[in-house]
Amino acid sequence: MDIRSIDHIELFVGDARQAAFYxxxxxxxxxxxxxxxETGLGGQRSLLLRQADIRMVLTSGLTAEHRASAYVQRHGDGIAVVALEVDDAAGAYAELVGRGATPVTPPTTFTGADAEVVTAEVAGFGDVLHRLVQRRGDRRDFLPGAFESAEPAGxxxxxxxxxxxxxxCVPPGQLxxxxxxxxxxxxxxxxxxxxIEVAGQAMNSTVVQSPSGRVTLVLLEPDRGHRPGQIDAFLSEHAGAGVQHLGLRTDDIVTAVGALRERGVRFAGTPGAYYDDLERRVxxxxxxxxxLxxxxxxxxxxxxxxxxxxxxESMHVRRTLFLELIERRGALTFGSGNIKALYEAKERELAAAGATPAVVAGTAQGVGA
Structure with missing residues (x-):
């Protein structure tokens, strides 16, 4: 079995067209x-979005019985499918089930004039599935017969x-x-x-990666020996395990963040004191x-x-899923050193203003994975 890369992700959302607009x-x-x-996807509306090598499907259930509707009712909008490109979907499905994966959808073939796609699904973590995807022929034809393809404008x-x-994020004891x-x-x-421990909060983190190096999962678990923190909040609001954030790589983060801010994307703020000793630290x-x-x-x-x-910042009413932009200049890890640096910077800033240390609780929200 050769897991090559992430083929696409699928979000189950309350309104696919509204999410696509954002x-x-x-x-x-x-x-x-x-x-x-009209294309055979009964009970749902799905939109395919793309940017560079990122493919994203937004799906809304059209009936209360559809699994997307049930997912949104329980968890809110979120990533429900992480699709993995493989060389042989049927073979990978049989191998995974043989190793203990829970089967969900057996291999199905979608055939078009210039492409053939085979998919199958197994359970992943929480209510999130892994879709195995095997592609032959024209890779622009996402799912022949089930999706009407269109060249993006512009x-x-x-x-x-x-x-x-x-x-x-997974519940305590499940990491x-x-x-x-x-x-x-x-x-x-x-x-x-x-x-990772800071400000009385703590979490355990383990990163697992496919042999290809193209699929990386950062698994986070709250340490219940400390006071509740951001992982506990996610698990509560999301009603169980799920994807807390999606890390998207960019080749030029300064240009990307500047452009996205102008379009209305809201980012987590950083205290000015963080930059006072930045070059000494890194x-x-x-x-x-x-x-910066x-x-x-x-x-x-x-x-x-x-x-x-x-x-x-999270764009969802439950304040769950958010995004990370990351530019790698040789680094292989995920920025956990920023948790302590952010906390200490905020502490210095508040001390200068005469505030009490208790105010800094939760300062490191969203950092470290």
Whole structure:
């Protein structure tokens, strides 16, 4: 079984057209296809969006019985399917089920004039599924017969390049079992693990990755020996395990963040004190420090190099799923050093203003994965 990459992600949402408008106008995704009852996708409306190597499907249930409707009712809008490109979908499905994966949808073939796509589905984590996708022929034909393809209007946006990782929250006590499941069933390997503690909150994090290196899952679990924090809040609002944020790689984060801010995307703020000792902490940064400060872009370093990152505010009423923009300059990890740096910066800022340390609780919201 060869898991090559993330073929696409599918979000179950209350209103696919409204969600597509946001992802299009704010983030630069372009509508490339759609499907519904008229194309054989009974009970749902699905829109296909694309930017560079990122493919995203937005699906709304048209009936109360549809699984997208049930998902949204329980969890709110969120990533419900992480599709994995494989060389043989039927073979991968049989192998995964044989290793203990829960079968969901057996192999199905979609055939068009110039393309053939085979898909199958198994359970992943929480209510999120993994769709196995095998493609032959014209790769622009997303799902022959089920989606009407359309060339996107206008040129490529060029701000976002590919999916870097998905950060997944699991309930306390389930991290080790989830990691073991991805190792045993999917053949992933652990590449990074740490315990993160700040401001009385703590979480455990383990990163697993496919042998190809193209599918990376950051698994997060709250440490109940400490006071509740952002992972506990996600699990409560989301009603269980799920994707907390989607990491999107960009080749130029300064340009991307500047452009997205102008389109109305709201990003998490960073205290000015964070930048006072930035270069002492991570070394010289090949970007104007005043511009990083203006845009609230974070910088971290590991043994491989630097990474620049920033998190959006959640665009959902439950304040669950949000996005991360990340530019890698050799770094292989995920910016966990920024948690402590952000907390300490906020503490200095509040101390200078005469505030009490208790005010900084939750400062590191969204950072570290």
């Amino acid at each position: 992802f299009g106008t704010a983030l630069g995704f372009r509508l490339c296809g759609q499907g519904g009852p 040129g490529a946006d060029g701000l976002l390049a590919e999916i870097d990782h998905l950060a997944i 080790d079992a989830t990691v073991a499941h991805y190792e045993r069933v999917f053949g992933f390997a652990q590449i990074f693990t740490e315990h 070394g010289p940064v090949d970007a104007p420090l005043d511009r 400060r203006e845009l609230s872009i974070l910088v971290d370093r590991d043994h491989g190099g630097q990474l620049l990152q920033i998190f959006t």
